[in-house]
Amino acid sequence: MSPNQHKKTTVTKTLKRGFFLTLGALLVSMALEVFLVPNQIIDGGIVGISIIASFLFPIPLSAFLLVLNIPFLIFGYKQIGKTFTLSTLYSVSIMSLGVQFIHGAPTVTNDFLLAAVFGGITLGLGVGLILRYNGSLDGTEILAIILTRSIPFSVGEIIMFFNIFILGSAGFVFGWDKAMYSLIAYFIAFKTIDLVLEGLDESKAVTIISNNAPEIAEAIMARLGRGVTYLFGKGGFTGEEKEILYCVVTRLELAKLRQIVLDSDPDAFVAVEHVAEVMGGRFAKKAIHP
Structure with missing residues (x-):
């Protein structure tokens, strides 16, 4: 500049x-x-x-x-x-x-x-x-x-x-x-x-653990237009390798995200946290499908 x-x-x-x-x-x-x-x-x-x-x-x-x-x-x-x-x-x-x-x-x-x-x-x-x-x-x-x-x-x-x-x-x-x-x-x-x-669009951070992680991630990106980050972990009881999804959505999009997860894997583990502020990245992108 x-x-x-x-x-x-x-x-x-x-x-x-x-x-x-x-x-x-x-x-x-x-x-x-x-x-x-x-x-x-x-x-x-x-x-x-x-x-x-x-x-x-x-x-x-x-x-x-x-x-x-x-x-x-x-x-x-x-x-x-x-x-x-x-x-x-x-x-x-x-x-x-x-x-x-x-x-x-x-x-x-x-x-x-x-x-x-x-x-x-x-x-x-x-x-x-x-x-x-x-x-x-x-x-x-x-x-x-x-x-x-x-x-x-x-x-x-x-x-x-x-x-x-x-x-x-x-x-x-x-x-x-x-x-x-x-x-x-x-x-x-x-x-x-x-x-x-x-703001009215209060942000929520969502962590998803599912055996159908790729399918859920693709649906979130396609239907909500939100980016998804893959994290990798291991189950404490089973020792099984797990793919963990992390994404940030607005409060108004949270219900739709829940439905996306339930449609793909009703047994998925979902944790929702409040986010005080979001800066940068692709978060400003709006949903590309109704």
């Missing part, structure tokens, strides 16, 4: 990242000001702390969102990396501006359950986009990443501890019914984030 092509590609990637970080931050702003905050429903992390603080003190929510995140960004700059820190700072700034701009907009619903559900979905979409493009909206995530280097807990466990404390605090400030609605919103946002990061 020539220097000009490399520069053009870098600019394109930066603009794309900036667009989706902006979109994600604005979605989060909408979730907060249109659904959650007017109904006193909170999120976890710095966002949740900011909502509680803005309720207790006569300071705008947008100011808390920005100011409370800055110490974590400064603390994590050298630890986490320049790109991640700058992307996070940009996302937090856009979110803060979005909250300030949208503040005072008409509330869509006063039904707490509807606010928790649709606020959680909108929040999850926004946060998912930001995470997908190498950013964050929460300084506690940076703190958790750093803390994992010195304490025997994962990032997820540390964030969960923070959020249990924050969501529990909402019970004392807004009432326990609002705290429970906040848990609903948090859970829905969490699941929506997974959906954005993994």
Whole structure:
């Protein structure tokens, strides 16, 4: 790749990242000001702390969102990396501006359950986009990443501890019914984030052990358009040499793959595993037969 092509590609990637970080931050702003905050429903992390603080003190929510995140960004700059820190700072700034701009907009619903559900979905979409493009909206995530280097807990466990404390605090400030609605919103946002990061075509790795391995492999390649890799093993009880098939399919293709295997060998051993991410190879190829 020539220097000009490399520069053009870098600019394109930066603009794309900036667009989706902006979109994600604005979605989060909408979730907060249109659904959650007017109904006193909170999120976890710095966002949740900011909502509680803005309720207790006569300071705008947008100011808390920005100011409370800055110490974590400064603390994590050298630890986490320049790109991640700058992307996070940009996302937090856009979110803060979005909250300030949208503040005072008409509330869509006063039904707490509807606010928790649709606020959680909108929040999850926004946060998912930001995470997908190498950013964050929460300084506690940076703190958790750093803390994992010195304490025997994962990032997820540390964030969960923070959020249990924050969501529990909402019970004392807004009432326990609002705290429970906040848990609903948090859970829905969490699941929506997974959906954005993994996509609708969640991938599955399938291991097949069968005496009809060549026939099954040919059918998978012909009917699903997916590549198949041969592995070789030996049965633990029989000592017999075995051909093992390994392939990766989408969640939507899994049922058809099962049927292919059953049609060829009803006694085949099939193990299905979740795959977090797939890159390269022929995986992007679509099925070539209905």
